[in-house]
Amino acid sequence: MTTGTMLIDGVPVSFEYGQTIMEAAMAAKIFIPHLCHHPEFTPQGSCKLCTVKASGRYVSACTMSAKDGMEVENNTPDLNDKRRTLLQMLFVEGNHFCPSCEKSGNCMLQALAYELEMLSPRFEQFFPNRPVDASHPDFLLDFNRCILCELCVRASRDVDGKNVFALAGRGIHKHLIVNARSGQLADTDFSLQDRAAHVCPVGVILEKRKGFAVPIGQRQYDETPIGQQMDELAARSAKAEE
Amino acid sequence: MDDFKHCAYLDPILTRFENRSDYLVQILREAQDCFGYLHQDAIDYLATKLNLPRARVEGAASFYSFLHLQPPGRYRVLFSDNITDRMLGNQALMERFCRNLWVEPGKPAEDGLVSVDFTSCTGMCDQGPALLVNGHVLTRMSVERVDRISELIRGKVALTDWPHEYFVVADNIRRRDVLLGGDWQAGEPIRAALARGADGVLAEMKLSNLRGRGGAGFTTAVKWESARLAPCQGERAERYIVCNADEGEPGTFKDRVLLNSYADLLFDGMTVAGFAVGATKGLVYLRGEYRYLLPKLLANLERRRIDGLLGTTVCGQVGFDFDIEIHLGAGAYVCGEETALIESLEGKRGVPRVRPPFPVTRGYLGQPTVVNNVETLCKAATIALNGGAWFAGLGTKQSTGTKLISVSGDVEVPGIYEYPFGVSVDRVLNDCGAGNAQAVQISGASGVCLAVHEFGRRIAFEDVPTAGAFMVFGAHRDMFEVARNFSHFFAHESCGFCTPCRVGTALVAKLMDKVASGSGSQYDINEIVSLQRVMQAASHCGLGQAACNPVMDTLQKFRPAYERHLRALDFEPSFDLDESLATSRQLTGRDDSGAHFGQ
Ligand SMILES: Cc1cc2nc3c(=O)[nH]c(=O)nc-3n(C[C@H](O)[C@H](O)[C@H](O)COP(=O)(O)O)c2cc1C
Ligand code: SF4
Ligand code: SF4
Ligand code: FES
Numbered sequence: 001m002t003t004g005t006m007l008i009d010g011v012p013v014s015f016e017y018g019q020t021i022m023e024a025a026m027a028a029k030i031f032i033p034h035l036c037h038h039p040e041f042t043p044q045g046s047c048k049l050c051t052v053k054a055s056g057r058y059v060s061a062c063t064m065s066a067k068d069g070m071e072v073e074n075n076t077p078d079l080n081d082k083r084r085t086l087l088q089m090l091f092v093e094g095n096h097f098c099p100s101c102e103k104s105g106n107c108m109l110q111a112l113a114y115e116l117e118m119l120s121p122r123f124e125q126f127f128p129n130r131p132v133d134a135s136h137p138d139f140l141l142d143f144n145r146c147i148l149c150e151l152c153v154r155a156s157r158d159v160d161g162k163n164v165f166a167l168a169g170r171g172i173h174k175h176l177i178v179n180a181r182s183g184q185l186a187d188t189d190f191s192l193q194d195r196a197a198h199v200c201p202v203g204v205i206l207e208k209r210k211g212f213a214v215p216i217g218q219r220q221y222d223e224t225p226i227g228q229q230m231d232e233l234a235a236r237s238a239k240a241e242e
Numbered sequence: 243m244d245d246f247k248h249c250a251y252l253d254p255i256l257t258r259f260e261n262r263s264d265y266l267v268q269i270l271r272e273a274q275d276c277f278g279y280l281h282q283d284a285i286d287y288l289a290t291k292l293n294l295p296r297a298r299v300e301g302a303a304s305f306y307s308f309l310h311l312q313p314p315g316r317y318r319v320l321f322s323d324n325i326t327d328r329m330l331g332n333q334a335l336m337e338r339f340c341r342n343l344w345v346e347p348g349k350p351a352e353d354g355l356v357s358v359d360f361t362s363c364t365g366m367c368d369q370g371p372a373l374l375v376n377g378h379v380l381t382r383m384s385v386e387r388v389d390r391i392s393e394l395i396r397g398k399v400a401l402t403d404w405p406h407e408y409f410v411v412a413d414n415i416r417r418r419d420v421l422l423g424g425d426w427q428a429g430e431p432i433r434a435a436l437a438r439g440a441d442g443v444l445a446e447m448k449l450s451n452l453r454g455r456g457g458a459g460f461t462t463a464v465k466w467e468s469a470r471l472a473p474c475q476g477e478r479a480e481r482y483i484v485c486n487a488d489e490g491e492p493g494t495f496k497d498r499v500l501l502n503s504y505a506d507l508l509f510d511g512m513t514v515a516g517f518a519v520g521a522t523k524g525l526v527y528l529r530g531e532y533r534y535l536l537p538k539l540l541a542n543l544e545r546r547r548i549d550g551l552l553g554t555t556v557c558g559q560v561g562f563d564f565d566i567e568i569h570l571g572a573g574a575y576v577c578g579e580e581t582a583l584i585e586s587l588e589g590k591r592g593v594p595r596v597r598p599p600f601p602v603t604r605g606y607l608g609q610p611t612v613v614n615n616v617e618t619l620c621k622a623a624t625i626a627l628n629g630g631a632w633f634a635g636l637g638t639k640q641s642t643g644t645k646l647i648s649v650s651g652d653v654e655v656p657g658i659y660e661y662p663f664g665v666s667v668d669r670v671l672n673d674c675g676a677g678n679a680q681a682v683q684i685s686g687a688s689g690v691c692l693a694v695h696e697f698g699r700r701i702a703f704e705d706v707p708t709a710g711a712f713m714v715f716g717a718h719r720d721m722f723e724v725a726r727n728f729s730h731f732f733a734h735e736s737c738g739f740c741t742p743c744r745v746g747t748a749l750v751a752k753l754m755d756k757v758a759s760g761s762g763s764q765y766d767i768n769e770i771v772s773l774q775r776v777m778q779a780a781s782h783c784g785l786g787q788a789a790c791n792p793v794m795d796t797l798q799k800f801r802p803a804y805e806r807h808l809r810a811l812d813f814e815p816s817f818d819l820d821e822s823l824a825t826s827r828q829l830t831g832r833d834d835s836g837a838h839f840g841q
Contacts, residue, residue: 044596045782046739047740048740048742049741051779058779058780060782085776086742090745092749093745123769126748148738148744163297163298166297168297168300168301169304169305170305170307170591170736171734171736171737171738171744171747171748172736172744172748173738179297181286
């Protein structure tokens, strides 16, 4: 196994050839903000929260291979400022009412907003019309909160072999659909055992009758900021998130 | 499920495409041609037959502007909405048309007869305003024509019985240089290439220093050589030559002319590339707007097969097999981006891939693939024939050869002008009769906007690079409106894959509308500038990275055009900062300059 070394914010980080900047950073317990990345799945590079500067160029840490001698800027005011804007974009694109969301405290979008000190949504809200799908006996889909990270798409396709989820539309009208003519989750073969049932980083795919099992205030990101949970983030593949 | 009547037209299509799911976009397009739109039953049937998840079929269909999952009108009328169409009055014409037929844009008429909407630049800027009716292009719209068309639709007259002259697309070639003025027999460049051998062709290509004409300006010989050296993968191991004929950049229409009148040169160029790279198959990705060219192009390919210029043993060269097929796009500018184009060729949503790997190592179906612009391939054919030194002797040192320029806007003679690289903007303006230009948008919406003091600059990779568009704006034009039109273009065409472009282009278009409505302030302009920084830095592909170029350029060079629309030049706070410090000054007994704001 060949290895190399790069610098992330001046700190030497060693990596194995073929690893991405994100993978190497995670292994070294360096936090690079991310939403669409998940250690268990093929990187896709769409949320752009992981944007870093590598040898002077902006790149996505989750898809860019680490190279020997690479100098990576990560935790800088410029990058965090851009990431904050990206978060604000995601907040206004959907309908996010954190106080009434079952995922509050366990939500990566919300946790990153705290981590990156996002104080307001800043831009005019889009208020898209995205009806909730409550057809399935065990699951509720609240599309209002979908950030289009495609983790459910990848999990269902690559792990479950089911292709329950897919994307439709283009541009700002892009949205998640399920694999049924009716458009209803109940008419798919989605089940509690699916990996896709447990990967959503925000509050779209929610198990029914399990609401507020852990009180708000004591949830994953309530107690410790996401930026200090490197072990948990790296171990996400080992356990099914709740 | 009533798949009865749907299988009747779907089965022959599926058979023709061998039930291959990688032809999904082509299959959907043809299915729609038969039935008018993509019925739910048709989606189910295709999903089953192609062994694809239904949601993937639906997801692909919903990506393309020209594919419909809901019944549009029996006459689908789309008004081309490039800024050049606007300058020629397309908005008033559309309003008139809607009034004639009692229909609202975006909503099919209640009787299902007609639907009307705008569409992105159709590549007819030299003969606009243009329309697409059921996918067929109509040029030079006028009040008379729009009224006549309204009658034809009301009378349910078949499109084939409409006046022929409405469908005429002129080449409008205004200046010929070595490419447009050349006179070659079909197949001549191939024979010349065979005589030189594959290594010889590559050597001439290197010598020519030909750079891509599609926008990025990558050295063609390097691309060809990389693909030639890259190993093929798996079962269907072969290399591909892809011709990018998507020509979606607003204001660009030179590939349209090459495809119409120089198709042999293009196919020769593709075959030469195939020979040099070791590819056996060529694919042309023709934008949906140019489907009127399809019958002619297919007939040409057929003739070439008969003449031995395509197929097995091309031009008698044993061991050299090469054929070409044409895929039609379905209304998505982003599919001009080479990896999105490949995704579309594979029957998927046109979303740009993560690079690396680049297409030269893993492109179409995972195989080494060369993607070249139409003009690049035509030039390659002339290089195979005349040699690299000949080509390198034209233009400038860094930008060899000639360039086709698509001139439109406020000029007397719009059309195609071929110049050696290095020509000045002034010269082009003179030649096309641009009287009082205040600005030229070069290389389309994602290019640069030049103001009068920059007209001495030269068209070349080292100065003002271009994919070919040259849109001229007279002194009476509102440059803010130009930028606003482009901001809507990008919002409409964003594929939606990455956050900065998906949301950013929509936000910028909204902010530009706010300014246009007279309720914007400097604060909104600052927001656009801040969004631009994020979009340029973090977007996944060139579309999002360049989407704010027109706004930034015009902001910088035509500031008054913006200020006319602004309610307040600066953000006006509702309280006075200095005044709010008065109490503190009093308490501390200070009144020096450090105790005041802005002094
Ligand atoms: C959003 C976007 C749209 C593009 N559209 C086109 C196009 O319509 N035609 C084209 O030839 N190249 C287009 N390109 C450039 C292609 O990605 C690619 O660089 C080109 O086809 C390569 O051919 P060349 O080297 O011969 O120029 C586009 C690029 C981007 C980012
Ligand atoms: S439902 Fe959740 S996992 Fe799926 S794309 Fe939306 S945010 Fe991502
Ligand atoms: S920049 Fe725009 S067009 Fe390109 S991948 Fe991102 S969303 Fe799609
Ligand atoms: S985490 Fe890298 S783009 Fe989403």
